[in-house]
Amino acid sequence: MERHHFEAELQTLRNQLLIMGGLVEERVHSAVQALVHRREEDAARVIAGDAEINELQMAIDERSLRLLATQTPLASDLRLITSAMKINADLERIGDQAVNIAEGALTLIPQPPLKPLIDIPRMAALAEKMIRDALDAFVRKDAALARDVLRRDDEVDDLKDQIFRELLLYMMEDPGTIARALSVILISRNLERIGDHATNIAEDVIFITEAKDVRHHAEDRTGR
């Protein structure tokens, strides 16, 4: 027997999360591109676009709460709805981090460039792919893909450390670079946090599909 009405509500919930995921992924991309290509209007657009993401977050939480209250969901439905509220929070924080990157870009763009940005776009590409794959895993209920996302977080962390070491040398050699170097380091930290939020989403996907709580390295991240 099918609960058509309830199924439609769940599908709407999934779709809203995917829309939100698409929005925040695009914001991260735009913020980093604005920095790399030095376009202040693009950075301003990311900052202005945060309101839309926040509205969507509230709508998703309201729907989730209402479904919990009115549909008495159990088993995988219950895991889906409670995880939707968590994924929602992580996506909104990714959106906030994109705004932080855009604000950093607005600080850096008026100043002469410190050096060509290589690792920042590399980190961004990795983080954006982690978001995209975490959401794909969510749609396809693909725990293997989710575990793959978890493994990539180390790569993002390594790039952040690399950026720090490199810019530390710049700052030690020439104090005039400190302000700009710190801005770039902060942006690398924003991207590293985005990677962390994407891994949270991947952990939630594993919980939804396998009912396993793999947070805090509870399993080896290798599927055992």
Add this chain to the structure above:
Amino acid sequence: MAEQPSRTTPGDAGLRIRTELPTRPPEAAPAPAGPPDIVCSGVNLAYGENHVLHDISLEIAPRRATAFIGPSGCGKSTLLRCFNRMNDLIDSVRVWGEIRVKGLDINAHTTDVIEVRRRIGMVFQKSNPFPKSIYENVVYGLRIAGVDDRATLDEAAERSLRGAALWDEVKDRLQESGLGLSGGQMQRLCIARAIAVEPEIILMDEPCSALDPIATLKIEELIYELKERYTIVTVTHNLQQAARVSDYTAFFWLGKLVEFGSTADLFTAPREKLTEDYITGRFG
């Protein structure tokens, strides 16, 4: 069929600057589709000296489902039966206050009570098909209203049985007795019978209490469909059912209306402590 995230998201978000906040999608009950179908103003009812309904004022939204909840004896079924004047059948009952159905005062001396009961159908806890064929059960109301054209009756029977999600199960045995159906099927037959005379409002008094979980689920799915065409008011002691199917919920206690609001609001953030205590199982 999931939408895939893409860089160009619906509405080209992020590719143009928003100058105002987007409106929040309506997560609670959809806005009423017009003025209320039923308006109660200060409705009271007494059986002899026993004053069982006290100053009830509420509005029933058109083409939505409204649930009446509350502990046994709170007056919810009594109020429901006021809407189609079923309480007339009880000796010594007195009703005062006003009940208007689409503007018509149903308790006025000039009101045709038979017409009221055609416009407002009712389904009971214990389904009560007539000892007739399935077909004759459905068309009974039309026959006694004087309709005898076979083609009209056939069309009405099919339309009503489809509307009650029963057609596929009985279309090849319309001449068999209505009493030979399962409990859930008999209840849907009663719904078909009620909608055959094209009412505007359907009252349901504990429609699923006597049914197993699967039959209950079928009736609940049916209510989602029915409320696109009819206004539904349902009395239920099953809180989860009220939460699942209704758009609005009224909570009654000792003959008084304690709280009325959208189901989403009432079950997530009730205003009255009494409501909160009832729905969380602290009493009742």
